[in-house]
Amino acid sequence: MTPTPSSQPDSGRVxxxxxxxxxxxxxxxxxxxxxxxxxxxxxxxxxxxxxxEAMANAHRHGHRGKPDDAPILLEFRVTDREAVVTVEDTGPxxxxxxxxxxxxxxxxxxxSGRGLMLMRAYMTSVTFNERGNRVTLVYRRPAGRA
Amino acid sequence: xPAEDTRLRTRTHGxxxxxxxxxxxxxxxxxxxMIGEELSTIVEKSPRPKLLIxxxxxxxxxxxxxxxxxTINNKVKARNGQLRLSNIDPQIYEVFVxxxxxxxxxxxxxxxxxxxxxx
Numbered sequence: 300m301t302p303t304p305s306s307q308p309d310s311g312r313v314x315x316x317x318x319x320x321x322x323x324x325x326x327x328x329x330x331x332x333x334x335x336x337x338x339x340x341x342x343x344x345x346x347x348x349x350x351x352e353a354m355a356n357a358h359r360h361g362h363r364g365k366p367d368d369a370p371i372l373l374e375f376r377v378t379d380r381e382a383v384v385t386v387e388d389t390g391p392x393x394x395x396x397x398x399x400x401x402x403x404x405x406x407x408x409x410x411s412g413r414g415l416m417l418m419r420a421y422m423t424s425v426t427f428n429e430r431g432n433r434v435t436l437v438y439r440r441p442a443g444r445a
Numbered sequence: 446x447p448a449e450d451t452r453l454r455t456r457t458h459g460x461x462x463x464x465x466x467x468x469x470x471x472x473x474x475x476x477x478x479m480i481g482e483e484l485s486t487i488v489e490k491s492p493r494p495k496l497l498i499x500x501x502x503x504x505x506x507x508x509x510x511x512x513x514x515x516t517i518n519n520k521v522k523a524r525n526g527q528l529r530l531s532n533i534d535p536q537i538y539e540v541f542v543x544x545x546x547x548x549x550x551x552x553x554x555x556x557x558x559x560x561x562x563x564x
Contacts, residue, residue, distance in 0.1 A: 351507055
């Protein structure tokens with residue numbers, strides 16, 4: 300049964316280590332909110348992919364050299380029109396412009412560097428704060444589609 | 446490695462090893478590392494490995510999982526072996542297209558078609 304979209308925004312804020320049960324629960328909250336607002340499976344696939352990549356980047360790159368349980372701050376706000384998710388690590392930050400294009404012929408066989416491009420491919424916008432330790436993902440629902 | 450820790454279901458079809466993921470979501474970094482180790486073991490067992498990886502149960506995968514597949518592809522190539530992928534859900538196939546990895550890997554709709562493609 301298709302739920303009736305809710306006009307009330309859903310939001311949440313959680314600080315969590317990169318540990319599967321916690322990440323699943325946090326991502327599950329965002330997807331549940333998207334479900335309440337009538338987002339399609341394709342929209343939820345896009346959101347899940349981008350949030351998972353942002354969390355993995357925060358852990359793998361942002362928290363490199365830090366304890367495994369270093370906390371990541373995840374915030375989200377979902378409305379009928381858009382979903383906005385921010386992921387912030389406690390690391391020194393990075394320069395997103397310095398990430399090589401993984402789709403270039405010479406980079407195709409490199410095993411890393413695709414997370415950021417996937418976030419950009421699936422989200423309406425992907426922006427970083429000046430320090431480079433907080434990414435904001437915006438997913439605007441396609442006009443005229445559920 | 447205890448059997449319950451495996452992240453892959455494997456079988457042989459002639460000289461081809463067919464591997465299927467147990468998890469629907471290939472997102473967990475520890476599991477991805479384990480998958481990489483299991484696939485590496487398969488590749489390193491054969492002088493010219495023939496490996497088919499089926500995605501029939503997979504709903505989501507991360508860029509780290511793609512990275513592991515690339516590493517395995519490089520290992521197979523280094524041994525003059527052959528790697529095929531099959532049964533990829535359309536949403537996940539789009540991830541391969543966006544990253545242009547559909548050009549790097551030989552991808553078939555079904556395991557049967559992939560098995561026929563091995564030389």
